[in-house]
Amino acid sequence: MELALIAGPQHPEPREPLLLVILGPTASGKTSLSLALAKKFAGEIVNCDSVAMYAELNIGTAKPSPAERAHVPHHLFDCVAPTQQVTAGEYARQARQILAGIKARHHLPILVGGTGLYLRALLEGLFSGPQRSEELRARLRHQTKQRGSAYLHRILQRLDPAAAARVHANDTPKLIRAIEVCLASRQKMSDLWQQGRDPLQGFSILRLGLDPERSPLYERINQRAREMFEGGLIEETQHLLQKYGAVRILNSLGYKQAVQMLKGELSREAALASAQQAHRNYAKRQMTWFRREPDVHWLRGYGDDAMIQNQAIDWIASS
């Protein structure tokens, strides 16, 4: 009693609505799990995968099929043209709007995807820096070509030593962004960081992570990449190439190798092997990222496994 008084009110606050997050490496079965959970809990699925946002990139992105999407509302798939370019900030803004809508409908939002930065941008927010400036970037990139990335690092060193200490001198894209931030905002990026992020409010977040064993996952990745090649990835890529030219998004996993094959740089077999390798490397990077994600409830298996799905359901029900 006394303890309770000292500790203050016991926060019997009305529970905030749940936001379920499903994360995990590529090919771990996030889509299957999300579908199963959406059916069980009246959910709506929100994509958190950078490439799946693009329309017309279907085979190589392993999006849920039209049939699957017919049963459950899906958001942020196919919402960007291949010629456009999304960013983490743009994604976070759109996703937050959609979450608000789902909340208003009293459905369970289920965030599914493998893009760690987008997830963090949505959940924790980004610092309030300026948006991209293409002209500035073009200029910086040009200078990098002539003088190397160490030159950029020296510039950043002068503009914002604290930021320079945190970005490696070889990491051109991050150097460019840091310099862009400093120049466009006329403030130090490290100062802007100090001001904090703008985390997502109004949800109680449940993170569910899929963590299958490494080598069988790699086998699955190889198999899935082969199926993509056999299922028309080359043809899809060729079509996109004809329609839009060599747009940036065609550098994505699988598409990149398909383009190389279409240009005669790789045999079909070599392109497949290269795509498989790239997917495996990607999966590993995702695991590194997600290991740092806070408060993840990990499931040691694949999301299409009924046992894993039941474990997920039990856990959500008891949360």
Add this chain to the structure above:
RNA sequence: GCACAGGUGGGUGAGUGGUUAAAGCCAACAGACUGUAAAUCUGUCCCUCCUAGCGAGGUACGAAGGUUCGAAUCCUUCCCUGUGCA
């Protein structure tokens, strides 16, 4: 059978007498990530030991011998691979 070319660490591939446990690249493993993120970058990467270091010892460039103060590098024989001629 003869003639050339060649056999290097998980793969590829440099190195042709001495800071060479052996470049680079890849894979693997670990890590970073605040608006291109399916991007980009970093570290480790023969074994053992410790006082954990540009540390000590061991093993290693098809095999076995030899030359040399010293060999992945030179010589001999053998084994294997590729190409050409039979």
